Amino acid sequence: MEMIEKEAQFQEEKDIISGLPDCILVEILSRIPYTKYAIRTGTLSKRWKHIWTCVYNLNFSCLDPHGNKIENSKFISSIDKTLTQFRCLKLNKFKLLTVYDAQFYSQINNWIHYAIDCKVEQLDIALLPQSNVQFPLHELFFINSCFRDLRVSGCEFNPTAAISWKQLRSLCISKVKLDEDLIENILCGSPLLETLKLDDCYGYRRLNISSKSVKNLVFAGYWVPLCDHFEDDDDDDVIEINAPYILSLKIKSGLSFWKLRLLDVSSLVKAHLSYRFGGRYERAREEAEEEEEMLKKLILKLCHVKELQFGDDCLKALSRLEAKGFIFPSNLNVDVASPLYSIDDILELELKLITRFVRIS
Structure with a gap:
């Protein structure tokens, strides 16, 4: 019935x-x-x-x-x-x-x-x-x-x-x-x-966002193919971001270099740091001074923003810095990155699945 x-x-x-x-x-x-x-x-x-x-x-x-x-x-x-x-x-x-x-x-x-x-x-x-x-x-x-x-x-x-x-x-x-x-x-x-996202792109040393219309910039990793790896000259192993008009900046995913330098980001209101190091530097994580020094410079360059958000790896580096005496700017409103997945995260997961099949074949 x-x-x-x-x-x-x-x-x-x-x-x-x-x-x-x-x-x-x-x-x-x-x-x-x-x-x-x-x-x-x-x-x-x-x-x-x-x-x-x-x-x-x-x-x-x-x-x-x-x-x-x-x-x-x-x-x-x-x-x-x-x-x-x-x-x-x-x-x-x-x-x-x-x-x-x-x-x-x-x-x-x-x-x-x-x-x-x-x-x-x-x-x-x-x-x-x-x-x-x-x-x-x-x-x-x-x-x-x-x-x-x-x-x-x-x-x-x-x-x-x-x-x-x-x-x-x-x-x-x-x-x-x-x-x-x-x-x-x-x-x-x-x-x-209005929104520009570069996800694991490579080939440039300076990201110069001269457009006044771009307000949101996502720097989601820097992927270097084996055939295009940087030379061993550490002085050149740096990426610069110059974006005087953006309001929001996200630096996330994996970086295959040690130095990321912010130039003019004077209009920023919100910043999100959730990057991690990988590639040929992955084995050098025991020597964390370079990582900590880069994070310190980023924080000092972002001390004018209203909201600063950290991911897990950056929080760990920040803890080491503070243990060594680094004084975090008191005017910054700090937040921990949400573990919830965004639409972009789901799309990235889908791409990773495809990448897995490419490697297997």
Whole structure:
């Protein structure tokens, strides 16, 4: 009897949903995290068969629900099939997470062009290379007036002309080689940019944020490939950040060098220090003087901020400093970094899963 009642309740709820107008159903399906699940609703009834083809968010990941990697050719063909059936002319979001294999360059390039043709506003491309070969972004990628939120990981930035992202508000670049000129090109071409995150990027020595529009800067690690490691000259082993107009600064994740120097950060209101040392310096943690000296200089440079937040590793270094007599500025409002995961943390975890499969293969 109970089973019959539950079945009746399910059918009633199903009928209520099916009775909604198509525009509401499209809205519901567009909020489903992964496109493959939205597609499966097409089996519910004849009416549902094509509704998913009008969603305005597309999300493709090469990981299955259990975190296992889907075989490349199967994953590629599934996206090709999906896009041939897709009918929406305007995309809000397009996300692609996979391992990059050069033999599939044409397909991946076509997908990105498809998203651009659909005037996508949020584009999230994470292509982790199987070797040292990264996916080269097409020149048209760097000239776009629709991008508002852009995330790019594991791709080759090599624009041959001035970048033009006139509507871009948020930019996250991960595991990409950047030099000072390229960073300046990005900033000049993004007049409305408010938030910039560099996640494990490398190739530059000075991060000069000259744009007055950028208010939030996240420096999330400095990743140096083995073939691009710094020379052994410790005097050059330093990264400088000059950002006179930013209001918020986060320095987090792993650093593969000992010296991070803040220049002009006079407008800062809030700072977050939760970095750790790794790479070729990981074995030198017993000799902590350099780490402590860097933290002390950062704190003294940030003594004007209203809120200063520390992660675990920085708190340990601070404790050692205070044990040696360092007097913490009394005007600073100190907080401990929250252990809760943010959306960015979840995205980073997803990328780490893909990286694991790359290393295994």
